[in-house]
Amino acid sequence: MKKAIEVENLTKRFGSFTAVNAISFDVAQGEIFGFLGANGAGKTTAMRMLCGLSRPTSGKGAVAGFDMIRQPEEIKRHIGYMSQRFSLYEDLAVWENIRLFAGIYGVPEKEIAPRTDGMLARIGFESGRNTRVKELPLGWKQKLSFAVAIFHEPKIVFLDEPTGGVDPLTRRRFWEMIYDAADRGISVFVTTHYMDEAEYCNRVSIMVDGRIDALDTPKNLKQQFGVRSMDEVFHRLARENALTSNAN
Amino acid sequence: MMFLSFVKKEFLHIFRDPRTMLITLGMPVAQIILFGFAITTEVKNVRMAVFDPSHDISTQRIISRMQASEYFDMTQVLHTADDINSAFNKGKAELVAVFSDRFDENLLRAGKASVQLIADATDPNQAAMLTAYASNIIADYRQELLREHRIPFLIEPEIQMLYNPQMKSAYNFVPGVMGLILTLICAMMTSIAIVREKEVGTMEALLVSPLRPVWIILAKVAPYFTLSIVNIISILLLSVFVLDVPVSGSMFWLAVVALMFIIVALLLGIVISSVATTQVTAMLASGMLLMMPVLLLSGMIFPIENMPVILQWISNIIPARWFITAVRKVMIEGLGVSYVAKELAILAGMAVFLIAVSVKTFKIRLS
Numbered sequence A: 001m002k003k004a005i006e007v008e009n010l011t012k013r014f015g016s017f018t019a020v021n022a023i024s025f026d027v028a029q030g031e032i033f034g035f036l037g038a039n040g041a042g043k044t045t046a047m048r049m050l051c052g053l054s055r056p057t058s059g060k061g062a063v064a065g066f067d068m069i070r071q072p073e074e075i076k077r078h079i080g081y082m083s084q085r086f087s088l089y090e091d092l093a094v095w096e097n098i099r100l101f102a103g104i105y106g107v108p109e110k111e112i113a114p115r116t117d118g119m120l121a122r123i124g125f126e127s128g129r130n131t132r133v134k135e136l137p138l139g140w141k142q143k144l145s146f147a148v149a150i151f152h153e154p155k156i157v158f159l160d161e162p163t164g165g166v167d168p169l170t171r172r173r174f175w176e177m178i179y180d181a182a183d184r185g186i187s188v189f190v191t192t193h194y195m196d197e198a199e200y201c202n203r204v205s206i207m208v209d210g211r212i213d214a215l216d217t218p219k220n221l222k223q224q225f226g227v228r229s230m231d232e233v234f235h236r237l238a239r240e241n242a243l244t245s246n247a248n
Numbered sequence B: 001m002m003f004l005s006f007v008k009k010e011f012l013h014i015f016r017d018p019r020t021m022l023i024t025l026g027m028p029v030a031q032i033i034l035f036g037f038a039i040t041t042e043v044k045n046v047r048m049a050v051f052d053p054s055h056d057i058s059t060q061r062i063i064s065r066m067q068a069s070e071y072f073d074m075t076q077v078l079h080t081a082d083d084i085n086s087a088f089n090k091g092k093a094e095l096v097a098v099f100s101d102r103f104d105e106n107l108l109r110a111g112k113a114s115v116q117l118i119a120d121a122t123d124p125n126q127a128a129m130l131t132a133y134a135s136n137i138i139a140d141y142r143q144e145l146l147r148e149h150r151i152p153f154l155i156e157p158e159i160q161m162l163y164n165p166q167m168k169s170a171y172n173f174v175p176g177v178m179g180l181i182l183t184l185i186c187a188m189m190t191s192i193a194i195v196r197e198k199e200v201g202t203m204e205a206l207l208v209s210p211l212r213p214v215w216i217i218l219a220k221v222a223p224y225f226t227l228s229i230v231n232i233i234s235i236l237l238l239s240v241f242v243l244d245v246p247v248s249g250s251m252f253w254l255a256v257v258a259l260m261f262i263i264v265a266l267l268l269g270i271v272i273s274s275v276a277t278t279q280v281t282a283m284l285a286s287g288m289l290l291m292m293p294v295l296l297l298s299g300m301i302f303p304i305e306n307m308p309v310i311l312q313w314i315s316n317i318i319p320a321r322w323f324i325t326a327v328r329k330v331m332i333e334g335l336g337v338s339y340v341a342k343e344l345a346i347l348a349g350m351a352v353f354l355i356a357v358s359v360k361t362f363k364i365r366l367s
Helices: A043-050 A072-078 A094-104 A109-122 A138-149 A168-183 A195-200 A218-225 A230-247 B002-015 B018-038 B057-068 B082-089 B103-109 B124-149 B170-200 B202-208 B213-241 B251-275 B279-297 B309-315 B319-332 B337-366
Strands: A003-014 A017-028 A032-037 A058-063 A079-083 A156-160 A187-191 A203-208 A211-216 B046-051 B072-078 B095-099 B112-120 B154-162
Touching: A003 A043, A003 A187, A017 A043, A017 A058, A017 A187, A017 A211, A032 A043, A032 A168, A032 A195, A043 A156, A043 A187, A072 A079, A079 A138, A079 B202, A094 A109, A094 A138, A094 B002, A138 A156, A138 A168, A168 A187, A168 A195, A195 A230, A203 A218, A203 A230, A211 A218, A211 A230, A218 A230, B002 B018, B002 B213, B018 B170, B018 B213, B046 B057, B046 B082, B057 B072, B057 B095, B057 B103, B057 B124, B072 B082, B082 B095, B082 B112, B095 B124, B103 B112, B112 B124, B170 B202, B170 B213, B170 B251, B170 B279, B170 B319, B202 B213, B213 B251, B251 B279, B251 B319, B251 B337, B279 B309, B279 B319, B319 B337
Parallel strands: A032 A187, A032 A203, A079 A156, A156 A187, B046 B072, B046 B095, B112 B154
Antiparallel strands: A003 A017, A003 A058, A203 A211, B095 B112
16 A cells, blocks of 8 residues: 655754654554654654655655655645644634635635535534634634645645643544544644553654654554553653763 | 635735724825824914014014914023024024014115024924914014005015925825835734734644745735735825825826835835744834834935934935835926936835845745
């Protein structure tokens, strides 16, 4: 099966500082891939390269089947993106936001209306069509942001800490949407701080100091480190790293 | 399609924010009306001083008439010619009447005497009115003498305007208001609108989208460009039909000058937006760096030629200064395009420079 992401020795340097140090991994179609790491570990830089916002210093890769170096514009057209800060315009109505992003991503004019109806029905939000986004509760904004991010049916959607600031129950509902998207063949690349979310992923990678130090299913990772939760896996890696850097 | 849906969204932002609507569409009308009417009111109790070296019956009678009128308050009698300047500098007088030596003697013997009226013309409208009132009082006295002596006396009121010698008056502010409004809408509102997307986080979503950054900026700028043109038209209509300030030069070249300045101001807004990270910073930057200088240094209120040399130098880098000068020449003085070639060239040079700067800052941000 075709990979949604394939990267090899991807590296980004800023002057003498190496933010991302030769990372290699791949993400299958329909896979939910967790991208974890402490602040400053290089997650954001790696994600910016994958989204076509920043050019790698060295290494190669393909996202959504397009070359990272030569076809960043094609990549942008075939991915979805949602960040912790909302991508929706507060002073526009729900349908206006959908229309705007559908237009930006080149969804054909006559498909926009039926797809909007289908999408609102799927998330059970038909009544909110004309509501201004600023009047919605946080949980709904996030669900809607996600629905808008996959409206143009991208091959892969990048979620940058999508569920910041909401309670575990709302997070859980949000993840039902993610599973639904993955079932339809959309790969999901998600960064998060919440370890309960890491448990929901098919596979998880953990970045430390610009490198990927661990990459496997949550189950295997827990076995490998002999612990019972992803939280402990994460702390093991972080502590090991602290010890080595102290030794240096 | 991509671009148009983005421009449409940008217009929606403006139409849905009552404050933005008020500033962009209400402000020009309010300013024209304010400058046009509120400032030209009747003057009363103006501080006046006299320098009267001849001190004779005629001068005394003229002075007492002035004292009796409701327009003037005689605050000071000056003793030397040097006192005239200090009376103005200390703000003790807005009008000084200076009688010539042996006024009465000249009047009766030669049939001719002169009186100088010196006015503080910082506010040209008021200065014009003051000297006109004073001249009327002097003319009245001449009429009276005529009746008494039946000799055609001549008293020459010689009028001198301090601080604004050319007496550029009421017509002055129309170009000034245009400069101010365009700076406000193009530079300030545009920079705030762009920075708002950065602050709220939607800029991230746009940069990840297939929209090219150049188009994002153009789409953000488009509505303000349109609004600027609407405002220029409304200011011109108001000035022609309400204030009776006609467009005496070529409409075409006036439009060229305005477009040139709109482009420069939009570029300034873009440059500010690429440096500022919050809306407040953007507002302060455009307010302090652009609006204040436009008000104070562009020649809109205070004539440039009367500023200290350093401020004259600074005024050179203010785009609005060249715009206002050019509009004055084309619109008010009715001069041809060859007279504004210098202003147009300077504005074009500024545009090229700003394009280079904004392209550079944009690249830094994206790398």
